[in-house]
Amino acid sequence: xxxxxxxxxxxxxxxxxxxxxxxxxxxxxxxxxxxxxxxxxxxxxxxxxxxxxxxxxxxxxxxxxxxxxxxxxxxxxxxxxxxxxxxxxxxxxxxxxxxxxxxxxxxxxxxxxxxxxxxxxxxxxxxxxxxxxxxxxxxxxxxxxxxxxxxxxxxxxxxxxxxxxxxxxxxxxxxxxxxxxxxxxxxxxxxxxxxxxxxxxxxxxxxxxxxxxxxxxxxxxxxxxxxxxxxxxxxxxxxxxxxxxxxxxxxxxxxxxxxxxxxxxxxxxxxxxxxxxxxxxxxxxxxxxxxxxxxxxxxxxxxxxxxxxxxxxxxxxxxxxxxxxxxxxxxxxxxxxxxxxxxxxxxxxxxxxxxxxxxxxxxxxxxxxxxxxxxxxxxxxxxxxxxxxxxxxxxxxxxxxxxxxxxxxxxxxxxxxxxxxxxxx
Numbered sequence: 483x484x485x486x487x488x489x490x491x492x493x494x495x496x497x498x499x500x501x502x503x504x505x506x507x508x509x510x511x512x513x514x515x516x517x518x519x520x521x522x523x524x525x526x527x528x529x530x531x532x533x534x535x536x537x538x539x540x541x542x543x544x545x546x547x548x549x550x551x552x553x554x555x556x557x558x559x560x561x562x563x564x565x566x567x568x569x570x571x572x573x574x575x576x577x578x579x580x581x582x583x584x585x586x587x588x589x590x591x592x593x594x595x596x597x598x599x600x601x602x603x604x605x606x607x608x609x610x611x612x613x614x615x616x617x618x619x620x621x622x623x624x625x626x627x628x629x630x631x632x633x634x635x636x637x638x639x640x641x642x643x644x645x646x647x648x649x650x651x652x653x654x655x656x657x658x659x660x661x662x663x664x665x666x667x668x669x670x671x672x673x674x675x676x677x678x679x680x681x682x683x684x685x686x687x688x689x690x691x692x693x694x695x696x697x698x699x700x701x702x703x704x705x706x707x708x709x710x711x712x713x714x715x716x717x718x719x720x721x722x723x724x725x726x727x728x729x730x731x732x733x734x735x736x737x738x739x740x741x742x743x744x745x746x747x748x749x750x751x752x753x754x755x756x757x758x759x760x761x762x763x764x765x766x767x768x769x770x771x772x773x774x775x776x777x778x779x780x781x782x783x784x785x786x787x788x789x790x791x792x793x794x795x796x797x798x799x800x801x802x803x804x805x806x807x808x809x810x811x812x813x814x815x816x817x818x819x820x821x822x823x824x825x826x827x828x829x830x831x832x833x834x835x836x837x838x839x840x841x842x843x844x845x846x847x848x849x850x851x852x853x854x855x856x857x858x859x860x861x862x863x864x865x866x867x868x869x870x871x872x873x874x875x876x877x878x879x880x881x882x883x884x885x886x887x888x889x890x891x892x893x894x895x896x897x898x899x900x901x902x903x904x905x906x907x
Contacts, residue, residue: 513664516638517688520668523642524696527671531645532619536566537900540602540618540644542635544572546591546797547762548624548651553595553798554705554889555622555649560597564897569596570613572604575630578766582632591797604632616643620896625651626666637669645671645899649705649892650680652815654837655736662687672899673699674892676707679838702895703888709800710822711878711886717807717825719866720754723794727812727832728761730773736813736832739764740773743782745853747789754864758786759794759802761814808863810856818843822882824875826868828859842881846874 541556543549559565571592573585585606593601602613613634615621621644628636637646646669653676654661667673667684675681684699691697724746727737739760746756768774786793796802799816809820810828817827818839827847836844848859848870862868 516665517668520638520641521691521696524669524671524691525694527642527645528696533900537564537620537896538566538568538618539620539622539896540568540570540615541622542570542572542604542624542631543592544574544588544624544630545651545762546588547799549592549595550709550798550800551649551651551706552622552624554709555892556595557597558889558893562893566600567598568600568602568618570602570604570635572631572635573606576766577763578770582630604635615640618644619900620645620647620671622647622649623666626661626663628666637666641669641671647672647674647896649674650676653677653704653818653839654680655813655815655817655834655840670697670699672895673697674704674895675699675701676704677701677839698899700895702891703885705888705892706800706819707822707882707885708888710803710819711882713800713803713823715804715823717868719807719863719868721806722751722754722756722808722810722860722864723802723806724756724758725809725811725814725816726758726760726764727814728764729767730771736830736834737764738812738830738832739768742830742853742856745857747785747791749857749860752864755790755792757792757794757802757806759799808860810850810860817847821846821874822878822885824871824878826863826870826874828856828863830856843877846870846877 539559541552543552556567556569559567569592571585571589572582574583574588575581576583582605585603589603604613615634621640623637623646626648628638633639640646648666648670650661652661662680662684664687668688673681673684675684678701681699681701685692688697688699692699724742726739726742727735729735730737749756765774765779768779769776783793785791794802799819803820803823806820806825808826808828809817810830811817811820812830813832813834817829821827821843827843828850829844829847831849831851848855848863850856850859
């Protein structure tokens with residue numbers, strides 16, 4: 483989900499008289515002005531970038547479910563004496579309330595993840611007002627959306643004070659994606675992108691700042707792919723994971739939850755097992771949009787328990803992948819991650835113009851256009867019939883082995899940038 487931070491109430495501009503502009507024109511004008519402002523901030527920061535021998539990094543964290551994108555980079559940095567690393571914990575954002583919630587399980591989770599005692603809290607703590615983001619050389623963000631953050635941590639307020647780094651929280655299914663919002667990406671110093679297309683797309687979009695060295699969009703490996711490539715567990719064709727989409731909105735959606743929840747309840751899994759991992763925002767979104775009521779959701783929970791269907795409780799989906807043999811999924815960045823394990827994917831099709839990453843893995847997936855297709859492929863795979871097995875292996879070997887050691891490559895990039903800038907001073 484994205485929300486523009488660029489819109490403003492300007493309705494007319496003065497130039498030899500008053501002219502009225504439509505909202506699209508106004509948006510483009512403001513966006514151009516904000517691009518220039520961000521470029522200026524990045525340029526100024528680059529000129530004054532400090533170097534005192536220790537590379538200070540901060541990871542702004544909020545959603546445990548997204549931590550696997552940054553976790554290995556953080557862990558390796560904390561084990562390296564050349565780095566001073568901090569976690570800055572932000573409470574969850576409630577879409578239904580339109581504001582930050584009180585701290586919940588995310589605080590306990592990230593405190594447990596902290597390896598060196600260096601923890602800061604964005605709100606509700608005596609040190610929240612004492613956070614000086616300019617003390618850090620590099621700041622890693624979990625998501626490219628500013629609306630879920632306190633004002634002082636929004637990317638436009640951090641650009642110019644520290645080098646913003648970003649490892650994508652998700653990979654796009656569509657060619658025209660909303661997960662590269664201009665309002666955030668204009669403020670990025672180093673973007674560690676998920677593939678070559680994403681790197682080239684954003685480099686071209688910010689051509690001037692990239693050519694002057696104040697922005698970088700690189701393809702040096704994607705840590706979640708590295709983690710999934712390392713999963714070598716044998717596929718037993720028994721444990722099934724269902725990951726329904728969180729929204730029916732055609733721009734960001736593609737869910738089949740309402741259509742498939744009852745058929746999956748009635749399906750005879752035999753000695754196999756079904757586990758469901760709803761998106762963290764799904765239930766809130768279904769209630770907010772009137773797709774389901776709380777009573778209907780409660781009835782589903784009761785039915786799942788009666789039929790022995792479990793909900794995945796792992797914060798880190800990589801742990802869930804270890805025991806999953808078959809994935810049933812709507813549009814989701816979970817798909818290419820699970821694909822790296824070499825195990826089968828039943829993709830519940832939604833009509834979109836696929837991006838490069840999905841087009842690459844598509845030949846190795848079972849495409850289900852309706853429930854009958856889902857059932858057909860489930861019957862086949864649970865019987866250990868997997869004709870696309872070798873196709874998946876070939877795709878992985880040809881296109882994705884470069885993601886091995888992604889975390890090491892990211893850390894080396896940070897070090898090279900820091901020490902190169904130090905030598906240029």
